[in-house]
Amino acid sequence: MAIFDKGNNLSQRMTQALGRAIVCGEYDRNESLPTEAELCTQFGVSRSAVREAVKMLSAKGLISSRPRQGIRILPEEDWNILDPDLLQWSLESKPTLKVLHEFLQLRIAIEPEAAALAAKYASPTEIAAIAKSLERMRTATTPEEALEADIAFHVSVLYASNNRFYIRLRDFIQTALRVSINYTNPIKADHEVVVEEHGKVLLAVQNRNPERAKRAMLFLIDEALSFIEAALAKESQPQENSLA
Amino acid sequence: MAIFDKGNNLSQRMTQALGRAIVCGEYDRNESLPTEAELCTQFGVSRSAVREAVKMLSAKGLISSRPRQGIRILPEEDWNILDPDLLQWSLESKPTLKVLHEFLQLRIAIEPEAAALAAKYASPTEIAAIAKSLERMRTATTPEEALEADIAFHVSVLYASNNRFYIRLRDFIQTALRVSINYTNPIKADHEVVVEEHGKVLLAVQNRNPERAKRAMLFLIDEALSFIEAALAKESQPQENSLA
């Protein structure tokens, strides 16, 4: 019987189990993975389940499967790390400062530009959604609530950009925020100040001022980025530093 | 027997055929797709092949499959459009001006920042790769050669950013360049001028000047973006305008 628990159907659970194991480095990257048959016995499932899991993971660029060669892990640069599943698996295993840094480096490219696009193209409905998230931030009573509202704010800006590629990055931004909150929490000033700074983004979008929207969003992220870079510089000697 | 030809194994060909059909809008988004059994007879393959294709497409966020409900197309915002396959399929079907515009809007966020990061973090080897691509651009004798070198240049900058997320976007950039070339070709000035402008990016990276690298890269893309936006404004009355 299957030795795992989360997920709907067997193939999906198998996919998660295998995907996690690969991302976490439980298999040697230079060797082949166990054969289909071995995976069947190891996980206690049928070949159908294993094959379907393998297919799903190769659709995400994680592995390849060929006759006589077996199932092999592809070079990491082929992994579809913007895929929500892969993103999640990879963060469960190694949310190091370095990864957080890379997250922020991408956010700092995406979000200010998204805010500028929102200022240009957002519909009244989309602007209302941003305003609503901001209001949720303002009235939040618990840190969890505040985080969720914060995430909703950033996501609603992406939607307001009216660009499908920016919208597609909502999972990425969402994950980045959810993970990094543990780090950026200690530094952030009064919640009220944070809310006010978010408010500047909304205001610029409402006023149809792309430049100002970009700068306001940049400011929100840049603070966290500087902090992380300072932390990175500080830990250049201590080997490992993972938050868990 | 299978009614398609490209690809290695059957499941993959099936995946491509089905994926293309879905992206091209050959199935009603509100109805269920044909059942597994029907797809078997339609494509002349076994149920395993169909199921594996379905699994791969659902791994890309294109469809979902549940008992008694059948195979359904997911809302477009769940599609993993940053996945190389999906990107390709979707551009084969609808490379409209609008999509080109969205492409450029993302490039303008990503690439200048990538150039800045390259100026900060690129290794000598990575800088050499950029230089080599530039040289290939300079010495190109055919338009095809020039395009390939151009693509190599932009990709090498992404690699030089030393950020896995930027590197992951290489397929996106590559596709964007390859598709948009048909549009931007007419406007671009002398090839020599273009090469020179690319050279400014390299120079800034070599001089470890992130700000200048960012501006130089921005300049490269902004020109094309303005052109597309002008074209978009012009065609606001004419209904359809697709390049094929």
Place this chain on the structure above:
DNA sequence: AACGCCTATCCATCATACAAATAGAAGGCT
């Protein structure tokens, strides 16, 4: 040492059977 042939071992594909989930119809209750 270089080359081509062989073979054992993988995955690829197909076919079949049964289990599990559930949408929608059928029926019964108020």
Place this chain on the structure above:
DNA sequence: AGCCTTCTATTTGTATGATGGATAGGCGTT
């Protein structure tokens, strides 16, 4: 009639066995 429950038929989910096809690596010949 309207609502709730039950049942059933349909569709995917899972397991298994059989056969085909590709090929890495060994073996033998030159």
